[in-house]
Amino acid sequence: xxxxxxxxxxxxxxxxxxxxxxxxxxxxxxxxxxxxxxxxxxxxxxxxxxxxxxxxxxxxxxxxxxxxxxxxxxxxxxxxxxxxxxxxxxxxxxxxxxxxxxxxxxxxxxxxxxxxxxxxxxxxxxxxxxxxxxxxxxxxxxxxxxxxxxxxxxxxxxxxxxxxxxxxxxxxxxxxxxxxxxxxxxxxxxxxxxxxxxxxxxxxxxxxxxxxxxxxxxxxxxxxxxxxxxxxxxxxxxxxxxxxxxxxxxxxxxxxxxxxxxxxxxxxxxxxxxxxxxxxxxxxxxxxxxxxxxxxxxxxxxxxxxxxxxxxxxxxxxxxxxxxxxxxxxxxxxxxxxxxxxxxxxxxxxxxxxxxxxxxxxxxxxxxxxxxxxxxxxxxxxxxxxxxxxxxxxxxxxxxxx
Numbered sequence: 001x002x003x004x005x006x007x008x009x010x011x012x013x014x015x016x017x018x019x020x021x022x023x024x025x026x027x028x029x030x031x032x033x034x035x036x037x038x039x040x041x042x043x044x045x046x047x048x049x050x051x052x053x054x055x056x057x058x059x060x061x062x063x064x065x066x067x068x069x070x071x072x073x074x075x076x077x078x079x080x081x082x083x084x085x086x087x088x089x090x091x092x093x094x095x096x097x098x099x100x101x102x103x104x105x106x107x108x109x110x111x112x113x114x115x116x117x118x119x120x121x122x123x124x125x126x127x128x129x130x131x132x133x134x135x136x137x138x139x140x141x142x143x144x145x146x147x148x149x150x151x152x153x154x155x156x157x158x159x160x161x162x163x164x165x166x167x168x169x170x171x172x173x174x175x176x177x178x179x180x181x182x183x184x185x186x187x188x189x190x191x192x193x194x195x196x197x198x199x200x201x202x203x204x205x206x207x208x209x210x211x212x213x214x215x216x217x218x219x220x221x222x223x224x225x226x227x228x229x230x231x232x233x234x235x236x237x238x239x240x241x242x243x244x245x246x247x248x249x250x251x252x253x254x255x256x257x258x259x260x261x262x263x264x265x266x267x268x269x270x271x272x273x274x275x276x277x278x279x280x281x282x283x284x285x286x287x288x289x290x291x292x293x294x295x296x297x298x299x300x301x302x303x304x305x306x307x308x309x310x311x312x313x314x315x316x317x318x319x320x321x322x323x324x325x326x327x328x329x330x331x332x333x334x335x336x337x338x339x340x341x342x343x344x345x346x347x348x349x350x351x352x353x354x355x356x357x358x359x360x361x362x363x364x365x366x367x368x369x370x371x372x373x374x375x376x377x378x379x380x381x382x383x384x385x386x387x388x389x390x391x392x393x394x395x396x397x398x399x400x401x402x
């Protein structure tokens with residue numbers, strides 16, 4: 001794999017840390033600002049909504065400059081947003097800082113996925129994308145637990161200050177390691193929008209929203225669920241996040257390895273398994289050991305869908321992949337926002353901290369249905385084309401004898 005993928009992984013590490021670390025610090029942030037846990041969960045929802053909006057917006061703005069320059073600008077924006085979060089005097093200002101940082105997220109991973117895929121041979125594209133996303137998974141093994149520990153020991157503001165420093169490191173890594181890649185000839189908004197005429201692109205994005213949303217329905221509220229239901233201490237949340245990150249890392253490797261070979265069967269297995277595991281989480285959350293195992297499985301099955309779903313969009317949006325790739329990253333976070341909001345709704349309704357897992361199971365099951373539908377449409381397309389080709393090439397019937 002090219003060394004440039006390391007630079008993309010460094011940026012992904014910083015972004016992954018700021019996206020997920022807030023989940024382990026929700027009680028501290030809520031207590032500092034005097035808001036409820038569901039209200040603090042809006043920091044997850046707001047970030048996700050910012051990604052959804054920022055992904056197409058930043059990608060369109062970046063069509064007139066080189067991809068390397070755009071990646072550097074995005075890391076700069078990410079750094080500014082985290083500084084605002086670290087210094088925020090009120091909950092509203094904190095939310096605003098989260099949204100500023102989130103505007104860089106979708107476009108970074110969207111453009112980065114295209115760059116990663118172009119750096120390798122066609123049969124290694126999913127592996128290259130997975131390598132970039134390794135930074136995101138490693139963030140959940142190292143960055144998020146460490147950030148949670150720092151936030152609980154010193155203060156959550158220090159955590160976001162450290163994340164801002166990671167943004168600077170990511171920017172310097174891109175400047176040093178990513179090769180200059182000129183803007184694609186003929187790249188403009190109208191051409192990029194043509195990808196969205198393909199129903200398969202839209203179906204893949206819908207799978208992304210529902211599938212990864214299933215993960216966030218439960219994981220957004222992991223801290224209160226593990227402390228109030230499983231009986232863990234506040235300090236144990238740190239190593240539980242390590243387990244979740246380890247599962248994400250292993251799932252990412254699995255997705256990158258097999259998406260280039262058996263993409264749709266991989267999606268069937270991971271989405272189906274995710275629905276089952278999330279449903280069981282409502283029971284296993286009452287046992288410390290089973291809860292820990294389930295958290296790791298949720299991370300593994302959830303992130304095993306990322307390389308195949310991203311590659312599915314790139315394959316179906318061939319010729320105009322940049323905007324579609326970025327919008328699909330937004331779709332991941334639209335699912336996060338939807339799931340975090342729904343999880344807060346069921347908790348506020350008095351259904352308990354395990355109720356969001358039922359929401360996640362339903363979302364993952366719906367994604368599996370869409371995957372089966374997409375495959376059925378794909379099989380029907382070539383069949384219909386074959387019938388049409390046979391009709392046009394069939395010999396004309398012989399004239400009847402009189």
